[in-house]
Amino acid sequence: MRLRSFVTAALAAVLAAGALTPASPAAAATADRWGFAYVKDPTVAVWTVLDTSRQWGSWKTAFPAAWADGIKLAPGRFQVRFPQVGAGSRGVPHVTPVNRTGHYCEVVRWFQSGADEIVDVQCHKPGGTRDDTPFTVLWTTSSGVLPAGTSHAYVQWGAGAVVQSYNSTGVANAAGPVGVGQYVVRLPGVGVAGVLAGNVQVTAVQPNAGPRRCKVYTWSAVGSDVQVYVFCYDQAGAFINTDFTVSYHRRRPVIGSLGPPTYFGYLGTAVGGPTNDNSVLGVGANTVVPLAPAGRYLATFPQIGVKETHAQVVAQGSGSNYCHLTQSWTYTTNADVDVICFDNAGVVTPHRFLATFTSRL
Structure with missing residues (x-):
């Protein structure tokens, strides 16, 4: 409660001082370009096509034979190349590690190379040493205003300010620090008035590839706005200032596009209600059951495991604990997503x- 009181007071001071940094929305259609992929083998030393059952992107319309590929650059350092969708440093990426060892990952940068978009990822084992691990990765860039009923928004925070921002209502997002390694992000109008709905994802960004993790401390509905507290940590589990990306989606997939995809779902274990939604079966249809050891969970998304698919996970709560995937998800029609959480030492918790x-459908 003491930490919550401090953050609340700090937020009030930020708002009073006008220190939240707004960014103006752009003006075309959501999502403009996007891609997702799964890096099953992070040790390949030449450009290698990634798992074709767990990748897709907006390039497939014009370039159906093209596939995302990747290459290892150094210990724990891997680049993913999404073909024919290059958009410079626009948009936001997310990355989720896939392991049972407590390795974690951040994005170093994303950039255009020729016609392609490249996402540069650095991973670490507990303690901060750079080391390889499988991971999932997505990148998406959006613009334009959406009709009411669904929403999508994101913010890139870097060098102490909002670098870029998108909000499907056309209203500017805002963000600001409330303490060392602690930030508040306000996404106006994307939620449901008085009800917490949708899903949030957060990824640390560290241009020097130092060990960083970010998570959702808490999030809430403020009228129809969504307010997210992002807390970030170093390898010792201490708060540290860092860049990050945060995105929100409600009644549409994490990539921002809709129809397609029409098969998608999300859940949050802290709240329930419309933070648990399934595009086929509706609110509350997805389930979570605990597995052994304590700290491992099976999240099931019924009837949406169709064709090429993708998953992202982020921890929510206090402390430097973090969560990600244990293995690539399995699916026939239902999608079973195996999640595991750790304390800062890499102990399952x-x-x-x-x-x-x-x-992708």
Whole structure:
């Protein structure tokens, strides 16, 4: 409660001082370009096509034979190349590690190379040493205003300010620090008045590839706005200032596009209600059951495991605990997403999390 009181007071001071940094929305259609992929083998030393059952992107319309590929650059350092969708440093990426060892990952940068978009990822084992691990990764860039009923928004925070921002209502997002390694992000109008709905994902960004993790401390509905507290940590579990990306989606997939995809779902273990939604079966249809050891969970998304698919996970709550995937998800029609959470030492520990899943259809 003491930490919550401090953050609340700091937020009030930020708002009073006008220190939240707004960014103006752009003006075309959501999502403009996007891609997702799963890096099953992070040790390949030449450009190698990634798992074709767990990747897709907006390039497939014009370039159906093209596939995302990747290459290892150094210990724990891996680049993913999404073909024919290059958009410079626009948009936001997310990355989720896939392991049972407590390795974690951040984004170093994303950039255009020729016609392609490249996402540069650095991973670490507990303690901060750079080391390889499988991971999932997405990148998406959006613009334009959406009609009411669904929403999508994101913010990139870097060098102490909002670098770029998108909000499907056309209203400017805002963000600002409330303490060392602690930030508040306000996404106006994207939620449901008085009800927490949708899903949030957060990824640390560290241009020097130092060990960083970010998570959702808490999030809430403020009228129809969504307010997210992002807390970030170093390898010792201490608060540290860092860049990050945060995105929100409600009644549409994490990539921002809709129809397709039409098969998607998300859940949060802290709240329930419309933070648990399934595009086929509706609110409350997704389930979470604990597995052994304590701190491992099976999240099931019924009837949306169709064709090429993707999953992202982020921890929610206090402390430097973090969560990600244990293995690539399995699916026939239902999608089973295996989630595991750790304390800072890499010991499996129960914790809350937010998960999101989408098909490309």
